[in-house]
């Protein structure tokens with residue numbers, strides 16, 4: 001029996017949405033670290049975003065389901081802690097999708113570059129934490145709207 | 154690994170995991186009760202990070218123990234005397250200021266400890282520390298900011314923060330105690346001798362408390378007995394009654 005290629009599997013995983021921010025995919029998020037065949041078993045290596053992120057088990061479930069739907073039968077999900085996930089692994093496409101969705105993408109400076117709604121740059125931090133572990137809450141002083149900022153870690 | 158080394162490693166991992174477990178549970182008690190929505194969310198997220206770190210520490214502890222137990226078994230099926238957390242983290246929340254003061258006193262230690270553990274000779278400890286320290290960097294920034302904001306705030310908030318510090322400070326010393334377990338960990342290059350973290354801790358905490366216009370209490374008295382399980386406070390048993398209720402009422406229940 002021939003296996004689907006590793007490239008094919010990456011493409012499939014690139015269609016699986018993140019359960020908490022469905023506009024980006026698991027590959028956009030950069031949490032899929034490796035895909036490899038070991039004999040007849042497809043080994044997918046995943047790194048958690050935050051150690052206590054409740055989406056982690058759901059993400060594993062979604063990966064498993066997506067690959068089974070494509071006919072892969074033996075799947076092993078490996079958790080990799082190191083190197084620890086960093087927002088540097090978000091793809092450019094993922095960052096653009098986040099901003100379009102209304103979430104300011106992470107910046108090395110530690111705060112959003114501009115308001116994802118109006119592009120304003122007069123911004124203030126409301127809280128270092130937001131509706132999910134990966135986000136902080138900011139507000140734009142130009143359009144006065146609060147918005148989520150994807151924290152840089 | 155020799156059996157004594159294995160036992161020491163297990164104790165070390167339980168100390169790390171029980172600290173984050175018990176503090177995570179305490180902080181989660183605020184969920185739905187914080188003074189403003191942003192703080193409620195921040196506390197819940199902090200608790201979540203701590204529980205996530207617990208999972209990593211206790212997963213490893215259960216593996217080292219080698220009795221086929223899981224992290225959940227360790228969290229939910231042990232009784233008070235088997236817990237190895239410092240007394241500081243099991244103390245009741247008190248008011249919001251006291252909760253954040255306790256958080257700061259713990260976060261400051263955790264940020265320094267996890268920094269050191271990133272050069273542990275044990276690969277798994279190193280990996281967990283690398284992951285957890287990214288989260289703790291956020292925690293300490295927030296708890297320090299809040300301590301300064303409330304300490305250097307109104308007359309009322311300042312008085313409450315000073316009272317919180319006076320109450321909690323005698324529990325800080327336990328974080329830096331050393332025993333045979335610590336000596337074995339230091340000898341094996343797995344973890345630093347906690348006593349060696351004290352100078353860095355005092356510098357960090359001293360700086361923040363000075364900004365907060367708060368006085369570090371005098372006196373060297375230290376409440377101890379948590380990290381070696383010799384004597385926990387009465388509060389731990391009450392906490393476990395809530396945290397372990399489901400497993401006590403329905404042993405072995407899974408969902």
Ligand SMILES: [Zn+2]
Nearest residue numbers: 115118140143
């Ligand atoms: Zn705006």
